[in-house]
Amino acid sequence: MAVTELAAPSVPPTPGTKKGPAASLMVLALRKVGTLLITLFFASLIVFFSRFVLPGDPARFLLRGRSPKPEALVEITKQFGLDRPPIEQYLTWVGGILHGDWGRSLTYRQSVSDVLLNRLPVTLELAVLAAVFITVLGLVAGILASLNKGGWDRFILITVTAAGAIPPFVAAIALTALFAVQLGWFPSFGSGDEGLGRLWHLTLPALALGLTFIAFMARVTRSSMNEQLSREHVEVATSRGLKRSSVVFRHVLRNALGPILTVSGVLIAGLLVSSAIVEQTFGLAGIGQLLVQSIDRLDFAVVQAIVMIVVTAFVLANTIVDLIQPLIDPRIAAGTESR
Template sequence: MTTAVQAPTAAGAPGPAPGKRAKVRARGPAVFILQKLAVLAATLFVASLAVFFSRFLVPGDPARFLLRGRSPNPDALAEITRQYGLDKPAWEQYLNWITGIFQGDWGRSLTYRQDVTEVLLSRLPTTLQLVALAAVFITVLGLLAGILASLNKGFGDKFILITLTAAGAVPPFVAAIALVALFSVGLGWFPSFGSGDAGWDRIWHLTLPAFALGITYIAMVARVTRSSMNEQLVREHVEVATSRGLNRGAVVLRHVLRNALGPILTVSGVLVAGLLVSSAIIERTFGLAGIGQLLVTSIDRLDFAVVQAIVMVVVAAFVLVNTLVDLIQPLIDPRIAAGTETR
């Protein structure tokens, strides 16, 4: 016989004990996506305010920089200030700047005397290719090392863990020097300078820089993968699947790795987005003409328009990658999109 239990509606009727009552609230996928997009837009707006108005806190006059140390001529300063819109109120400069971004106009470089868009487009492909190759190394090698460490207890796990700890402690520029000394100077397998031509030659030139850029992140992803899989291996559903005689590979793929992908994906998204920031050191070490090296040069020369554009690109990439990760998460765990909450 089935007994239906209904919550009492009469006043004074006994209810669940304090702390036992749960309220489940679900939301549709469309609401979930709209919330994430709203957060994305708000974050980019706040970031644009911080990026633009922070330039007023930096000492130095960009108009005087254009004179290259010469004695300032009041008429020349006034003309430069007017030409670059530096004579307008800060709020008007911001409105012109943000409006120009939506129109594809990032302003004009004080150093290169070109549109910032042209300066960025000449450097951005190299950085994106470097970051993409580093992301491949991070994802493939990080996942592989973490899975092997989790599934091979004992010596294998300890060896991989020690290796990951050592690799994670190596700064990118130290890794770059070691890789160049071994694979470029010693073995002659890879070039040590420049980005090469298009196609496979570009990949060949970027292999060492990408690995040097990603080595620390490979260790982080591997450790998160190992920890997340170890947590799933002791779950009841994994034991049930194993007791039913399922193949070990099937158990790992369907019941362990899939459920462990949540934290792995989150960490990987944050790390990959951060590669744009870390690329400056690697680009200078290997002589790559990317936006990382351009950012360092522009800061030194007070080229605010270029600095603002690069910082906004990096912030936008970081936020977009994390938003994309948040949107992919429900495909792994539908409960995230449902928004089940317990109160």
Template sequence: MASVARAVLGKLAGLALTLFLASLLVFFSRFLVPGDPLAFLLRGRKPSPEAVALVTEQYGLNLPPWQQYLHWMGGMLTGDFGRSMQYRQDVSEVLLDRLPVTLGLVIMAGLLITVFGLAAGILAALKRGTWVDRTVVVTLTAFGAIPSFVAAIAFIALFAVQLGWFPSFGSGEGFADTLRHLVLPSAALALVYVVLIGKVTRSSMVEQLDREHVEVATSRGLKRASVVRRHVFRNALGPILTVSGMLVAGLLVSSSIVESAFGLSGVGSLLVQSVDRLDFPVVQALVLLVVTVFVVLNAIVDLIQPLIDPRLAAGAGAR
């Protein structure tokens, strides 16, 4: 029990340190970006010195960088992400308006990745060496070479323009209409990651199928489905979970391309617009959000892996 507590505390300490270093990098990197946020705020106007001083003070641009960082971090910890320069409202309000679309997109894409990625990997592993295995591997390899924006264009041309099955633009209104609008974007977003999960699943399961304990379980007369479920798939989950933890952050970043292609008002398209317009408060909040999601999910994966594979917990205890 003590070893488990030490492991959890170690993970939490590493998590806190990683987020602190990431916050430093995210905040101070804006001083390396060409362009003056004050010039964007004034939009080419020639205001009075008093107006310039007022805007500078309102956004904290008159403070030294280290004071700006402390003020920014204090706000982050209390849910105050600053004020958007392009929307003239709190960043938290801007994010909350856009977040539901991106969450729906990521969740639907995650479901597609889980279902089709795992199914393809499991099928290929159980049929390894056959034409089924070769077909799955070749298909995954071919799909893996298709970028998200190319998949988006192809899906729009085929399923929206030619067949008319799904809409190609906008987020829709109401739950059912929103789901219908998210089908093509989520499929385009999930395609590359289905390939990754499928290949990792196949590789991990093939490795487990060659283990001695699987042969012993099979020789004892256990049903193949039971052997696969209890001795193969469960032990193969470690690498799959590790990759899955990294995929969520990748989905958040890749969503910007898909949202722009399908005209979705989500967080991804907001990030692109904010970078283009030098809206530093929004960019900093979004980048730190993605980093936080990535680090937290990977910490959770590291903590639950010993629950899935007791051998990892035993190894940690032995040390």
């Protein structure tokens, strides 16, 4: 009697199992949030402990102009917790931040949170207005340059390159001399009242702050648009008789947004850092001006808070950009699902 062996059908090995879009985005979000938290942790270590290697004694600063007695130094040092071990000071500082307490300002003798809340609105309004100028002018210049080869392309490229080479403080002086002093169209100092008055006062500072970034955005947009215009699917869409505007917005601009979004995180941090120069020039009471004053006065608690805000804004903006990109660019989404 013959025995017939039944072999189980072989199943080809699969290199990997594809995840669904929702699961892939969830994994990506968790990974990015983890990276964000780790980055902020190391940034907090650097920001806090850097003050221990800088020259200057904050306790002696509080008694500047007077001959400090030993007991006065001891009292001030104990009042602000400067007599405790550095690691204990760090843990107290981080715990306070998690509860909205950034410590006390050595200069203003009040909560750092209160000091920042008085200054932060001006800087945020300035940064938002500058971001609007960057987005509108930068995107328009880049799109026009990519769609109009020849004279217009060269003119726009030369103009934005020259504008990008102008430092913010030089741009601030030039804009003030022309539009405030010569023409009298805009005020040259202060942030004005709320509403349209504030917008009128912040127009020149926002242009001075955003000029370099407008040029950068225009070059990135032009380069990304040129890359997409040379792709085969764009040529096929054009050959089918689709309107030029439809081709540009549906097939070119959408796919070109990836590199533009990537640089937006860098631009946010750049705006917050450069705001110190512009706020000093135009006399704006924002956190940029506060940072300069606090460094000069050795107000470490305020300096640490502002630096952490800038770092957090930069890391958070890049995290949000990384999460948005798969939703805009199908190629990135496909790559995420295959991981």
